[in-house]
Amino acid sequence: MNNTRRMIISALEILIGAALLVAARVAHLDSAWLGMGGALVAVGLVQLVLGLRYRADADYREKTDTEATDERNLFIRSRAWVWAGTGFVIIGGVLTVVLMILGKHELSTVPGIAVCVLMILYWLSYYYLTRKY
Amino acid sequence: MKNRIEEIRRLRGIRQEDFAKAMGVSRQTISSLETGRYNPSIFLAYRIARFFDLTIEEVFLFEESEEGK
Numbered sequence: 571m572n573n574t575r576r577m578i579i580s581a582l583e584i585l586i587g588a589a590l591l592v593a594a595r596v597a598h599l600d601s602a603w604l605g606m607g608g609a610l611v612a613v614g615l616v617q618l619v620l621g622l623r624y625r626a627d628a629d630y631r632e633k634t635d636t637e638a639t640d641e642r643n644l645f646i647r648s649r650a651w652v653w654a655g656t657g658f659v660i661i662g663g664v665l666t667v668v669l670m671i672l673g674k675h676e677l678s679t680v681p682g683i684a685v686c687v688l689m690i691l692y693w694l695s696y697y698y699l700t701r702k703y
Numbered sequence: 704m705k706n707r708i709e710e711i712r713r714l715r716g717i718r719q720e721d722f723a724k725a726m727g728v729s730r731q732t733i734s735s736l737e738t739g740r741y742n743p744s745i746f747l748a749y750r751i752a753r754f755f756d757l758t759i760e761e762v763f764l765f766e767e768s769e770e771g772k
Contacts, residue, residue, distance in 0.1 A: 636723075642732040642741050 577621040583614030655692070659685055705764040709737040711755050726750055 587610030594604040624631050637643055662685035669678035712722055719737075723730040726747065735741035736751075743751065752759045 636727065636729055639727070640729045640732055641744055641747055642728065642735055645741070 573624050580614045580617035583610045587611035704742050
């Protein structure tokens with residue numbers, strides 16, 4: 571993603587966050603909306619500051635670009651997703667069984683379905699990638 | 704996979720930072736390559752060998768026993 575697009579997204583996040591903050595105050599919405607608005611503004615501001623630094627600081631720009639395209643970083647990111655996915659399936663599976671043993675059948679469907687969705691996504695990705703490569 | 708990157712780089716008096724910059728990777732990647740913790744893609748291996756004006760076989764020491772590790 572180029573820096574201009576990233577900065578536009580940051581500005582949008584700030585605007586949406588500010589709108590949520592105002593709406594939550596004016597319409598007395600649930601505090602969750604207030605928190606979400608605050609978080610969006612904070613994330614947008616941080617990204618905007620980093621975007622401005624990227625534009626102004628050549629050393630930072632070079633370092634950021636190298637880190638984004640560095641093949642070891644890409645390899646590590648890919649491995650981290652594999653570990654996260656595997657961990658999710660194991661934890662979700664164990665949680666489903668434990669909840670069923672405890673008699674919480676309705677609640678046990680939540681991690682069960684989450685694991686199923688992840689497995690379906692995995693197989694779809696696998697099918698697509700075997701066609702691509 | 705074992706390699707001679709550190710040996711050749713030191714022989715030619717090139718700093719890790721400068722070598723990393725020339726290869727378009729981070730200094731940590733060069734460090735990982737030199738210690739053998741990370742094996743490069745064929746593209747990076749080719750760029751490294753070409754930078755040193757050597758063949759890939761002269762820089763990277765392939766051992767069949769390591770295959771698939």
